[in-house]
Amino acid sequence: MAEFVFSQRFLQDVAEWEQQASTNERAALTQVLAAVAADPVLPGRSPSFYDPVVPSYLYRAGPFLVHYRLNPDGSVEFLNLFHRS
Numbered sequence: 001m002a003e004f005v006f007s008q009r010f011l012q013d014v015a016e017w018e019q020q021a022s023t024n025e026r027a028a029l030t031q032v033l034a035a036v037a038a039d040p041v042l043p044g045r046s047p048s049f050y051d052p053v054v055p056s057y058l059y060r061a062g063p064f065l066v067h068y069r070l071n072p073d074g075s076v077e078f079l080n081l082f083h084r085s
Contacts, residue, residue, distance in 0.1 A: 003075040004037045013081040025063075032061045033078065036068055040076050 006014075018026065035042060036059055045057040048067060056069035056079060067080035 001034075001038045002040055002070075003073075004033075005071075005075055005077050007077060007079050010078045010081055017081060017083050028062055029064060029081075032059070032064050032066060035061070036066060036078075037076050040068070040070050 014029075017029075021029075040057075042059065044061075045059045048056045048058050050056050050067075054069060056067060059066045059068070063084040065082040065084075066078060067082070068076055068078045071077050
């Protein structure tokens with residue numbers, strides 16, 4: 001499993017989402033983040049084209065869309081969380 005860090009924006013996104021999230025939804029998000037950290041090049045990811053110098057990816061699982069990038073040190077940085085209600 002890769003080391004991982006959270007951007008300030010990701011933490012804000014999670015804090016806003018958690019106000020209305022159920023226990024099951026929180027568990028589902030934990031599983032999604034663990035899957036990305038376990039295999040950052042997992043099938044189903046798509047390039048975000050946000051910054052071509054530092055590529056980042058989008059990964060959709062259930063109601064979640066996670067924006068992340070791989071740092072030069074091999075860690076995964078979670079950038080944004082989007083949630084479909």
